[in-house]
Each structure stands twice: as C-alpha cells, then as structure tokens.
Amino acid sequence: MCRLFGLISADGVPKELLLEFMELAEHGKIGADFGCSKDTTRGHLDGWGVAVMGDENIFYKEGKPATRSEEMRKIVTKISHLKHVNMIAHLRRASDKNTISDENAHPFYAEHGRRAYYFAHNGSIEHYNYIAHGGIIDSKYLFNMLMTSIDEGIMGAIRKMKKDLEYTALNFLLLSNGEIYAYRDAVKCTRYFTLYYATHGSMHVVCSEKLKYGKLKWKPIKNESLVRITEKGVEVLM
Known part of the structure; x- marks a missing residue:
C-alpha cells in the first residue's frame, strides 16, 4: 500500500504541490481507513523516490521516510526551479518490513530499446514470496514482467499481466520519453487503491489522493482504466 504521484508540465512545478505530496508519507490514507486492513499504523514511511526527465534528469530513492530525509527537500527545491518537467514519485508502505531498503524503494529503472523507463507501483501480488x-x-517483478511485453504495446503488456497474476491492485505509473502511463486496477479495497488526475494550465497531475494545492479539479480514474499524460493533456486509452 503506497502513494503515487506523476506530473508533466511545460511551465514549472509549484514547490508547495510537491511538498504536499511528500507529506502523505505521514498523513496519507491507509487501508485501515476503509476497513481493508487491521494495521492502523499511520503513514507511508518505508521509502520514497523520484524520477525526473526533462530539462534535467534526476533519479533518487531511499529506504527511509520522505519527511525525514534532508535529500527530499533539496530535490524538491531543485525540481521547482525547472521549467519542463516529466516526473513520477512514490511513497512506500511495505507489505513486508524485511524488504525495506534503498534498492526496494520506488521508482524502478530499466532501459529497453534505447529508451529509459521508470516505474512505480501501488498494490501487491497475491501469494508472492520474494x-x-x-x-x-513483487513490484520489481511486476516491472520486469511489463518490460518483457512492452514491445506488444502498453495495453497488450497489461492484459498479459492481468492474465498471469493474482493481485490486490496493479495501480502503476510508467514514465518514459515525455509521457506517463497511469493505470488503475484494484481487485480488493477499491476505495483505497484510487488514482485521480487534474489539469491546470500546462500542468497535468496524477495522484493516489486528491491534493489540496491551488484550484486543481480532480477527476477519478475509473477502475481497470489506463490514461496517457503528455504536455498536450490527458488521454483515456482504456
């Protein structure tokens, strides 16, 4: 159970928006809020990470709380000074605390066909033994699986994953070459495994929760739906 954030902007990113997302590490919704888990411990404190493409490439992640990281504020400030930004970010709430590490923080990175991909996931694969x-x-396994089928197109790769896996949710963000694919697919606890998107001027945002910053008008991404976000806007693909 994690929190996802993605953004594409041709005219900068408000620092306050990024910090509000990072604060979900302490205050973000959890499964217990919807009766889906007995674990009432607050927070998504088991790691954080960010991947940025655009005027500058940034890739950083840690197996510690975002709100307790000196690097987080430095990176957020750096991003807020960029003009063209394509990014995803992740706050982790690990299913197994034994897996907390820098390596297991999201996003994950891979190259395929001379193209860079960054991936962040919210959900879990059922009966998975790391x-x-x-x-x-499981999230890295899911990314590896997606990459093996990506040449079939994103929708074909998703269909293959759905066919071969049992899962609580396959919610993910995939960043590459100036676009973000945002997919929502929750089998369990659908009220928790949400995704929303909003547009303000040339800024297009997707997030697990509706953030309060500015006058963003959030719209829900329907379950089992895929959207593509570019500088031109948000397109529903399935």
Missing part, C-alpha cells in the same frame, strides 16, 4: 524470487520484491 525470497523464492531471489530477493526481488
């Missing part, structure tokens, strides 16, 4: 998979956590 030890049996060589220490690879």
Whole structure:
C-alpha cells in the first residue's frame, strides 16, 4: 500500500504541490481507513523516490521516510526551479518490513530499446514470496514482467499481466520519453487503491489522493482504466 504521484508540465512545478505530496508519507490514507486492513499504523514511511526527465534528469530513492530525509527537500527545491518537467514519485508502505531498503524503494529503472523507463507501483501480488524470487520484491517483478511485453504495446503488456497474476491492485505509473502511463486496477479495497488526475494550465497531475494545492479539479480514474499524460493533456486509452 503506497502513494503515487506523476506530473508533466511545460511551465514549472509549484514547490508547495510537491511538498504536499511528500507529506502523505505521514498523513496519507491507509487501508485501515476503509476497513481493508487491521494495521492502523499511520503513514507511508518505508521509502520514497523520484524520477525526473526533462530539462534535467534526476533519479533518487531511499529506504527511509520522505519527511525525514534532508535529500527530499533539496530535490524538491531543485525540481521547482525547472521549467519542463516529466516526473513520477512514490511513497512506500511495505507489505513486508524485511524488504525495506534503498534498492526496494520506488521508482524502478530499466532501459529497453534505447529508451529509459521508470516505474512505480501501488498494490501487491497475491501469494508472492520474494525470497523464492531471489530477493526481488513483487513490484520489481511486476516491472520486469511489463518490460518483457512492452514491445506488444502498453495495453497488450497489461492484459498479459492481468492474465498471469493474482493481485490486490496493479495501480502503476510508467514514465518514459515525455509521457506517463497511469493505470488503475484494484481487485480488493477499491476505495483505497484510487488514482485521480487534474489539469491546470500546462500542468497535468496524477495522484493516489486528491491534493489540496491551488484550484486543481480532480477527476477519478475509473477502475481497470489506463490514461496517457503528455504536455498536450490527458488521454483515456482504456
């Protein structure tokens, strides 16, 4: 159970918006808020990370709370000074606390066909044993699976994952080459595994929760729906 954030802007990013998302590490919604979990411990404190493409490329992640990281505020300030920004960010609430580490923080990175991809996930694969998979956590396994089928197109890759896996949710953001694919697919606890998008001028945002910054008018992404975000706007693909 995690929190996702993605943004594409041709005219900068408000620092306050980024910080509001990072504060979800302490105050973000959890499954217990909707009766989906008995764990009432607040927060998404098991790691954070950000991937940025555009005027400058930034990729950083830590297996510690975003709100307790000196690097987080430095990076947020740096991003807020950029004009063209394509980014995703993630706050982790680990299913297994034994997997908390810098390596297992999201986003994950891969190259395929001379193209860079960054991936962040919210949800879990049912009956998954990371030890049996060589220490690879389920979200990274999901990313690897997506990359093996990406040449079939994003929708084809998603259909293959849905066919081959049992899961609580496959919510993810995939960033590459000036676009973000945002997918929502929750089997359990659908009121928690949400995604919303909003547009303000040349800024297009997607997030697990409706942030309060400015006058953003959030719209829900329907379950089992995929949207594509570019500088031109938000397009519903499925």
